[in-house]
Amino acid sequence: MSATTTPEILQKRREGTTLNADEISSFVQGIQSGKVAPEHIAAFCMATMFQPMSVEERSAFTLSVAHSGDILDWSKAGFDGPVVGKHSSGGVGDKVTLIVAPIMAAAGAYMPKLSGRGLGHTGGTLDKLEAIPNVNTSISQEKLQAITKDIGFAIAGATGKIAPADKVMYGIRDVTSTVMSIDLIAMSIMGKKLAEGTEALVLDVKSGSGAFMKTTEEATALAQAMWEIADNNGLKARAVVSDMNEVLGNTAGNALEVSEAVKFLKNSSTANLRLKDVVMTLSSELMIASGLSKDSDQARQKIDHILESGRAAEKFGQLIYALGGPIDLLENTEKHLPKASIQRPITVDQTAQLTAMDTEEIGKIIANTIGGGRQNVEDPIDYAAGVSDVSSLGAILQPGDSVALIHANSETQADAAEARFRNAITLSSPSSEYKFNTTILSVISGSE
Numbered sequence: 163m164s165a166t167t168t169p170e171i172l173q174k175r176r177e178g179t180t181l182n183a184d185e186i187s188s189f190v191q192g193i194q195s196g197k198v199a200p201e202h203i204a205a206f207c208m209a210t211m212f213q214p215m216s217v218e219e220r221s222a223f224t225l226s227v228a229h230s231g232d233i234l235d236w237s238k239a240g241f242d243g244p245v246v247g248k249h250s251s252g253g254v255g256d257k258v259t260l261i262v263a264p265i266m267a268a269a270g271a272y273m274p275k276l277s278g279r280g281l282g283h284t285g286g287t288l289d290k291l292e293a294i295p296n297v298n299t300s301i302s303q304e305k306l307q308a309i310t311k312d313i314g315f316a317i318a319g320a321t322g323k324i325a326p327a328d329k330v331m332y333g334i335r336d337v338t339s340t341v342m343s344i345d346l347i348a349m350s351i352m353g354k355k356l357a358e359g360t361e362a363l364v365l366d367v368k369s370g371s372g373a374f375m376k377t378t379e380e381a382t383a384l385a386q387a388m389w390e391i392a393d394n395n396g397l398k399a400r401a402v403v404s405d406m407n408e409v410l411g412n413t414a415g416n417a418l419e420v421s422e423a424v425k426f427l428k429n430s431s432t433a434n435l436r437l438k439d440v441v442m443t444l445s446s447e448l449m450i451a452s453g454l455s456k457d458s459d460q461a462r463q464k465i466d467h468i469l470e471s472g473r474a475a476e477k478f479g480q481l482i483y484a485l486g487g488p489i490d491l492l493e494n495t496e497k498h499l500p501k502a503s504i505q506r507p508i509t510v511d512q513t514a515q516l517t518a519m520d521t522e523e524i525g526k527i528i529a530n531t532i533g534g535g536r537q538n539v540e541d542p543i544d545y546a547a548g549v550s551d552v553s554s555l556g557a558i559l560q561p562g563d564s565v566a567l568i569h570a571n572s573e574t575q576a577d578a579a580e581a582r583f584r585n586a587i588t589l590s591s592p593s594s595e596y597k598f599n600t601t602i603l604s605v606i607s608g609s610e
């Protein structure tokens with residue numbers, strides 16, 4: 163236990179004096195025991211908004227946050243390949259876990275993935291899976307391990323206590339306007355990731371109008387901070403910064419995204435190119451980080467084979483069955499997924515180019531206006547609600563073409579969603595000067 167008192171720790175943090183390992187672990191343990199009060203945590207978070215931490219300080223802090231609860235240990239699970247993880251900072255239409263996890267399983271890795279539910283404008287992997295009838299993601303740690311051993315991956319909600327100190331801190335950050343600090347976000351995310359006990363990790367940090375980080379500079383700083391924490395704590399990681407200025411893929415909304423993911427796994431040659439770029443980059447970076455491939459060319463060749471052979475699709479089907487879902491989801495996807503009663507095209511009446519999307523607003527329309535998400539954790543979800551056939555930025559539309567199809571279960575919701583959607587997009591006169599967004603903005607691997 164550190165001899166430094168909590169007010170002294172706060173003074174050092176306010177002045178930017180480096181805290182030592184004892185002081186850091188004493189502060190985090192105090193959060194757990196109650197010795198560190200909410201007002202101390204609030205002061206600490208506010209000071210950190212203005213006084214950046216050193217890499218070492220941030221890494222030590224994150225490790226303490228990880229150790230505030232259970233540290234998952236896969237060493238006795240009998241896995242005969244690397245244990246890998248993935249994290250996305252959240253976006254709209256981000257169904258990438260549903261595709262990358264079965265690819266990694268088919269490549270010989272084991273991915274026991276703890277995922278979250280959608281909150282705010284971003285969707286959650288658990289909600290997407292639960293759009294499939296009878297799928298239950300509330301499974302025990304033992305079942306998560308058994309399914310992962312059997313199939314190579316499993317996706318479930320966190321059980322037990324993963325980084326409980328982060329939960330306390332996050333609640334205080336939320337009400338003290340201290341969420342948007344790179345140090346605190348990196349510690350919060352990586353505290354949970356270190357507790358998950360994987361050997362290799364790929365981080366997908368989104369940047370743009372549908373992301374937490376609105377600029378490439380902020381997203382890159384967060385990716386770098388998270389990568390450094392992983393590196394300092396012996397976790398092999400690669401951090402990708404990817405564009406989120408438009409919906410990822412052609413769909414957003416729980417059941418619609420499952421449908422797009424299954425189509426991708428069954429026939430990736432027809433997949434949305436931006437989605438494919440993100441899937442290929444994250445999978446290949448994880449193959450390299452986990453030692454399954456020596457370089458990107460080799461990794462991409464393996465992934466192509468896995469997709470063409472249908473092995474990743476098969477793995478996904480097996481997971482759905484293991485979680486209580488239908489045995490024939492791959493063959494009869496549309497029969498099983500819920501459908502909205504209304505499919506409203508957002509048509510244009512003159513030739514136009516789609517030049518911008520307020521992607522966060524589109525996420526909010528799905529979550530709030532048509533019931534595809536929740537404001538509170540207990541709120542029910544309309545799994546069928548969402549948008550499909552979303553045009554890519556830069557697309558040139560002719561009169562009568564639609565920018566997207568809104569899926570809703572009432573005319574009133576569809577009317578409100580259409581009005582909001584029209585405000586969320588920018589249509590311009592077509593121009594050959596239009597600059598298309600790059601999907602993968604950078605990869606941080608430590609080897610450059």
Ligand code: URA
Binds near residue numbers: 341346347351
């Ligand atoms: N997600 C987290 O888990 N923590 C943050 O601070 C921000 C996003």
